[in-house]
Amino acid sequence: MVRSPAPVLAAAAALLLAAVAAPASAASPAGIDSGRAGADRATAYRATAPFQRHAAAVKAGYVPDKYCIEDRAGSGSLGYPHFNHAYDNSVDPAKPAALFYEDDGRGGKRLVGVQWVVYDRDQDTKTDGDRPKLFGRAFTGPHLGHFPGQPVHYALHLWLWKKNPAGAFGTYNPAVVCLPGTTRPKPVPPSST
Numbered sequence: 001m002v003r004s005p006a007p008v009l010a011a012a013a014a015l016l017l018a019a020v021a022a023p024a025s026a027a028s029p030a031g032i033d034s035g036r037a038g039a040d041r042a043t044a045y046r047a048t049a050p051f052q053r054h055a056a057a058v059k060a061g062y063v064p065d066k067y068c069i070e071d072r073a074g075s076g077s078l079g080y081p082h083f084n085h086a087y088d089n090s091v092d093p094a095k096p097a098a099l100f101y102e103d104d105g106r107g108g109k110r111l112v113g114v115q116w117v118v119y120d121r122d123q124d125t126k127t128d129g130d131r132p133k134l135f136g137r138a139f140t141g142p143h144l145g146h147f148p149g150q151p152v153h154y155a156l157h158l159w160l161w162k163k164n165p166a167g168a169f170g171t172y173n174p175a176v177v178c179l180p181g182t183t184r185p186k187p188v189p190p191s192s193t
Contacts, residue, residue: 037136040093044114045160047094052161054101054109057082062099068178076164076172077102078157079112080182089118091134102162102176112162112176120152132156137169 051057058064062082069078079102087097097117101109120142121130132139132154139154157171164173 040135041158041160043093044096044158048096048099048111048114048160051099052111054111057099057101057111060084061086064101067184068102068182070178070183071172076166076170076174077176077178078172079176079178080109081115087116090116091118091132093134096158100157100176103179103182110161113157113159113164113173115158116156118154120154123152125152135169140171 051060051062061084063084064082065080068080071077079100082099082101083097084099085097087095090097096114098115099111100113100115102112104110116132116134116139118132118139120128125142125144128142131141134156135158137156139156141154142152143155145151145153155171157169159168159170159173162173162175164170164175166172166174
């Protein structure tokens, strides 16, 4: 069954209108962001709405990881990251470096969140004078690279497409679940023979 993107696009347009119409100094009673942060969030919704169709994200250069990522401490999951490294160092709300998908229960993937990644200029985890901001929020970090070749970086997660009980900007989402057998296998310690 093919889902029409029309309801998603309509929701994004409604958020944009609400953000533009609201006064810049306060959030609306419905909790919708206002001012610059609200306009940026509406931009992110509008830019990522086409990626509700997984194939559209892949066509746009987002490369899927074959594993679902869980927090080892048990605070939730990211889902399946899809990175477009052309957008590394972007603080443009329309150009996240990563999209996060979860299994939709029908053999497909459902978009749940996005992430921006900005490299630390001095590559020193003890300094943070270059910490970026987006949506009025400071990025987390600096973090060591999570895979070979990834530099020290800052990150900002936003759960645009699935509510996160830990907050819209939480790193992991407890409502995102990795199905059994979909996570990266744990490294096997070398045998002592």
